[in-house]
Amino acid sequence: MGKKYSSNSDGNLIQAAEYVEKPESQLKEMWETLRQNKAAVVGLFIICFLVLIALSVWVSGLLGKQILPYDPNHSDMTKSFIWPNAEHWFGTDQLGRDLFSRILDGTKISLFVGVAAVSISLSTGVLLGSIAGYRGGRTDAIIMRVMDMMLAIPSILLAIAFMAALGKGIDKAVIAIGLVSIPEYARIVRASILSVKENDYVQAAKVIGSSDSRIIMKHILPNIISLIVVRATLGISTAVLDTAALGFLGLGVQPPFAEWGDMLGRARGFIFNAPYTLIFPGIAITMTVLAFNLLGDGLRDALDPKSRIK
Amino acid sequence: MLNYILKRILMLIPVLIGVSIIVFLIMRVFSPDPAPIVLGQHATQLATEAWRQANGLNDPVYLQYFNFITGALTGDLGTSYYTKMPVSKEIFARFPATIELALVAIVLASFFGILIGVISAVKKNSIFDNIGMLIALIGVSMPIFWLGILLIILFSGTLHWLPSNGRIDPMLQPVAVTGFYMIDSLIAGDMDAFTDTLQHLVLPATALAMYSMAIITRMTRSSMLDTLQQDYIRTARAKGISEGRVIRKHALRNGLIPIVTVIGLLLGSLLGGAVLTETVFSWPGIGAYTVTCILKSDFPVVQGVVLLIATIFVMVNLIVDVIYAFLDPRIKYSKVKG
Amino acid sequence: MLMEVKALSTEFKLKRGTVRAVDDISFTIDEGEILAIVGESGSGKSVTALSIMGLLQNPGRIAGGEILFKSQDLNKLSQKELQKIRGNRISMIFQEPMTSLNPVWRIKDQIMESIMTHMKVSQKEALARTIEMLDTVGIPSPAERANDYPHQMSGGMRQRVMTAMALSCGPDLLIADEPTTALDVTIQAQILELLYRMREKFGMAVLLITHDLGVVSEAADRVIVMYCGKIVEEADVKSLFARPLHPYTVGLLQSIPQIDDESDEPLYMIKGMVPNPLRMPRGCPFSDRCDRCLERCSQEMPKLQDVDGHKVRCFLYDVVSEGGHAQNE
Numbered sequence: 001m002g003k004k005y006s007s008n009s010d011g012n013l014i015q016a017a018e019y020v021e022k023p024e025s026q027l028k029e030m031w032e033t034l035r036q037n038k039a040a041v042v043g044l045f046i047i048c049f050l051v052l053i054a055l056s057v058w059v060s061g062l063l064g065k066q067i068l069p070y071d072p073n074h075s076d077m078t079k080s081f082i083w084p085n086a087e088h089w090f091g092t093d094q095l096g097r098d099l100f101s102r103i104l105d106g107t108k109i110s111l112f113v114g115v116a117a118v119s120i121s122l123s124t125g126v127l128l129g130s131i132a133g134y135r136g137g138r139t140d141a142i143i144m145r146v147m148d149m150m151l152a153i154p155s156i157l158l159a160i161a162f163m164a165a166l167g168k169g170i171d172k173a174v175i176a177i178g179l180v181s182i183p184e185y186a187r188i189v190r191a192s193i194l195s196v197k198e199n200d201y202v203q204a205a206k207v208i209g210s211s212d213s214r215i216i217m218k219h220i221l222p223n224i225i226s227l228i229v230v231r232a233t234l235g236i237s238t239a240v241l242d243t244a245a246l247g248f249l250g251l252g253v254q255p256p257f258a259e260w261g262d263m264l265g266r267a268r269g270f271i272f273n274a275p276y277t278l279i280f281p282g283i284a285i286t287m288t289v290l291a292f293n294l295l296g297d298g299l300r301d302a303l304d305p306k307s308r309i310k
Numbered sequence: 311m312l313n314y315i316l317k318r319i320l321m322l323i324p325v326l327i328g329v330s331i332i333v334f335l336i337m338r339v340f341s342p343d344p345a346p347i348v349l350g351q352h353a354t355q356l357a358t359e360a361w362r363q364a365n366g367l368n369d370p371v372y373l374q375y376f377n378f379i380t381g382a383l384t385g386d387l388g389t390s391y392y393t394k395m396p397v398s399k400e401i402f403a404r405f406p407a408t409i410e411l412a413l414v415a416i417v418l419a420s421f422f423g424i425l426i427g428v429i430s431a432v433k434k435n436s437i438f439d440n441i442g443m444l445i446a447l448i449g450v451s452m453p454i455f456w457l458g459i460l461l462i463i464l465f466s467g468t469l470h471w472l473p474s475n476g477r478i479d480p481m482l483q484p485v486a487v488t489g490f491y492m493i494d495s496l497i498a499g500d501m502d503a504f505t506d507t508l509q510h511l512v513l514p515a516t517a518l519a520m521y522s523m524a525i526i527t528r529m530t531r532s533s534m535l536d537t538l539q540q541d542y543i544r545t546a547r548a549k550g551i552s553e554g555r556v557i558r559k560h561a562l563r564n565g566l567i568p569i570v571t572v573i574g575l576l577l578g579s580l581l582g583g584a585v586l587t588e589t590v591f592s593w594p595g596i597g598a599y600t601v602t603c604i605l606k607s608d609f610p611v612v613q614g615v616v617l618l619i620a621t622i623f624v625m626v627n628l629i630v631d632v633i634y635a636f637l638d639p640r641i642k643y644s645k646v647k648g
Numbered sequence: 649m650l651m652e653v654k655a656l657s658t659e660f661k662l663k664r665g666t667v668r669a670v671d672d673i674s675f676t677i678d679e680g681e682i683l684a685i686v687g688e689s690g691s692g693k694s695v696t697a698l699s700i701m702g703l704l705q706n707p708g709r710i711a712g713g714e715i716l717f718k719s720q721d722l723n724k725l726s727q728k729e730l731q732k733i734r735g736n737r738i739s740m741i742f743q744e745p746m747t748s749l750n751p752v753w754r755i756k757d758q759i760m761e762s763i764m765t766h767m768k769v770s771q772k773e774a775l776a777r778t779i780e781m782l783d784t785v786g787i788p789s790p791a792e793r794a795n796d797y798p799h800q801m802s803g804g805m806r807q808r809v810m811t812a813m814a815l816s817c818g819p820d821l822l823i824a825d826e827p828t829t830a831l832d833v834t835i836q837a838q839i840l841e842l843l844y845r846m847r848e849k850f851g852m853a854v855l856l857i858t859h860d861l862g863v864v865s866e867a868a869d870r871v872i873v874m875y876c877g878k879i880v881e882e883a884d885v886k887s888l889f890a891r892p893l894h895p896y897t898v899g900l901l902q903s904i905p906q907i908d909d910e911s912d913e914p915l916y917m918i919k920g921m922v923p924n925p926l927r928m929p930r931g932c933p934f935s936d937r938c939d940r941c942l943e944r945c946s947q948e949m950p951k952l953q954d955v956d957g958h959k960v961r962c963f964l965y966d967v968v969s970e971g972g973h974a975q976n977e
Binding site for chain 2 (some may be wrong): 151289
């Protein structure tokens with residue numbers, strides 16, 4: 001359908017009315033719009049909260065101190081399956097580990113895998129997409145056909161296959177999840193580059209003899225960076241979901257590390273006896289994914305001139 | 311039109327060959343040796359070697375691939391390392407279960423997604439819109455398998471309304487004709503089996519449909535909002551027809567054209583989601599089976615399944631494009647002429 | 649008198665404030681008359697048309713006034729009652745022929761929908777009337793073209809189809825909102841000629857909305873000039889072109905290029921920009937762009953008054969305080 005602005009003059013009028021002061025910079029204006037988006041602010045707030053938890057758990061772990069109420073990996077069979085109470089807020093699991101501590105501990109793994117996997121797919125995808133879009137011709141055709149092939153396989157199946165080949169573990173999970181979403185980034189970047197490439201300033205840079213990589217870095221990427229930021233934010237939420245899915249299938253992070261999907265997978269057998277062991281990790285996953293989705297949606301709206309008018 | 315379809319089908323061939331190469335590379339080149347996994351750690355050197363020889367694993371990789379692809383073209387996907395059954399049989403035994411689940415899910419997702427999306431767009435910023443969008447947002451943020459677990463806890467564990475695993479009560483299993491129990495039970499005229507099938511389908515199909523429904527809801531809403539801004543909607547209103555008719559007859563068809571593509575693309579993620587849903591609900595389909603096979607290094611089965619799913623996925627997208635051209639006259643004519 | 653608009657005001661409620669797009673305007677349209685409303689974009693002329701049609705979309709709403717059509721106040725009718733008039737007694741064609749027709753409907757279905765909504769006829773009769781209308785507006789081989797989709801037609805053809813659709817129920821009033829703006833110059837003339845011919849044939853009144861004074865001079869009987877939601881001048885077309893009174897009208901006329909103009913002077917341009925609708929000046933909205941602005945112009949709003957058969961809103965013609973229009977000569 002494209003972006004067709006209706007040309008009736010009440011539209012003009014509204015635009016005219018909104019066009020009061022010129023924004024100082026695009027990024028600043030984006031931030032202003034984002035700030036007015038309550039949902040995005042909530043998302044950002046939750047993300048900051050999660051990052052804070054993850055960092056403090058991680059740093060205190062490095063210093064050998066325990067800031068969690070219990071050692072997340074300490075099992076005590078005499079304490080297994082305690083329902084949530086004042087001592088164990090979220091109860092204990094089949095091995096008597098405190099679920100509240102484990103869920104807080106799991107924050108660092110989910111965020112780490114999410115960010116690391118997106119970094120892999122982002123950097124590779126941007127690189128491939130830039131080359132394809134900028135070079136065109138045969139290079140473009142080959143790269144994009146490979147991307148099409150990867151897209152034809154459901155990503156979770158592809159990720160599982162990678163895990164089978166690479167073996168289990170957190171680092172493998174990062175690679176597998178990172179690899180499967182490369183095509184998405186490559187496609188977006190390629191499409192944007194194709195549209196930016198023909199602009200006069202890019203042509204001018206070519207004429208004065210700038211190198212290709214310089215043109216891409218200096219002239220093209222800054223123009224599509226905001227698009228990539230939106231995509232990456234939403235990409236983290238997908239990566240967190242995929243991590244949980246791999247963990248659930250028993251392929252992700254290996255014990256004794258606490259990972260939310262893995263916790264769900266191992267507690268599945270107790271679904272009718274101890275349903276609480278399955279509820280809290282799921283809430284943690286959903287909240288994290290939701291936060292990144294809220295922020296991503298807000299960023300996208302902030303970028304879209306059409307929504308700014310409204 | 312026919313030319314266009316033929317051309318598209320021809321273009322599928324390189325994609326499918328590529329897919330088979332990717333899977334082959336992952337499973338045979340980068341994966342660890344399957345022999346110790348299949349035969350166990352304590353198998354003798356001699357037995358291992360014999361097994362490798364029998365399964366063609368001692369051939370050079372390119373020859374292995376050549377054998378696989380020529381076999382695939384004649385419908386021979388090899389035999390499972392474990393059951394020694396032809397892969398095509400293994401797949402066929404489980405595939406209808408997955409397709410039945412996926413079809414019910416996509417129907418649910420499309421129906422409710424479009425319904426909620428359209429109402430949300432028409433009643434923008436109303437309470438309905440806000441609640442609909444909240445549900446859609448949670449829908450895309452919730453892991454499928456966790457939703458399945460929640461449904462089981464609530465409807466099976468607590469309320470005891472619906473069964474939590476399997477496709478049907480084994481006592482009621484209908485004679486297999488199509489492999490789709492909904493149809494087979496009707497053919498057999500067994501209403502008990504039909505209701506039981508439906509009851510078994512409700513929870514897994516809901517869990518599987520949620521994510522797709524959420525996506526369809528959001529896309530439908532934004533597409534309809536865009537459509538309702540178009541000039542021809544104002545023209546329709548200026549004709550003096552009722553607002554209901556403007557939306558049903560003018561906005562809906564235009565607004566839903568892009569949704570057709572979305573639904574086609576979602577089928578891929580739906581088949582992927584089936585892997586998780588089937589695991590949660592012990593659904594005897596291809597998804598859960600594939601995970602087991604990947605973990606057990608049963609290469610021939612994995613290759614067969616992935617190739618089959620990829621074929622379905624690209625075919626569905628081809629069909630979607632054809633429907634798209636059918637719905638939007640602008641595309642049909644430009645393709646035929648150009 | 650076919651229509652009488654009395655003190656109509658239309659507002660848009662935006663986050664940063666309320667914009668009064670149409671501010672207390674009154675005018676009449678006689679049967680069979682072509683009345684033109686002229687103004688720049690944002691002057692409120694299109695909003696006036698949409699207000700009459702009852703087609704304002706959020707956040708727009710009619711803030712006050714009456715729209716008397718055959719002595720019936722359209723503003724007081726329910727949407728359902730309005731639907732019976734819309735497309736039937738009053739119909740409208742729009743600026744963008746390229747996007748104003750539904751891309752996935754055949755031409756004939758779009759016109760037939762209009763006919764069958766308002767007239768008690770069978771499908772067959774509606775189709776016959778559709779083809780007849782297409783023929784009337786000058787579509788060659790109408791029976792075949794009726795099966796076309798909009799994208800198969802040129803812009804001029806589509807505007808003819810729009811006209812056929814608008815006239816299919818024999819309206820008393822046709823509102824044409826910038827009907828020629830999006831078209832090539834040669835096609836523009838054809839469409840104007842078509843409107844004129846249709847008026848002769850069907851005898852409906854036309855409210856022609858345009859920013860183009862050339863269009864006005866060719867087609868209109870009477871002209872209203874709007875600026876910032878207000879009527880600044882109203883006169884019959886000959887007198888307006890011969891002797892414009894309001895400085896804004898004068899400016900508009902001077903900024904039309906003349907073929908026989910042999911002087912080397914650059915084309916006249918009205919200085920400045922249309923004020924922000926949220927920050928209207930207190931007095932005359934044109935005061936800060938006016939070459940002949942008086943002290944009181946920026947302080948108070950002049951009233952619309954009769955001068956030499958014109959209606960004009962300007963202190964230059966204020967008989968009591970400034971000594972009449974002699975000053976203008």
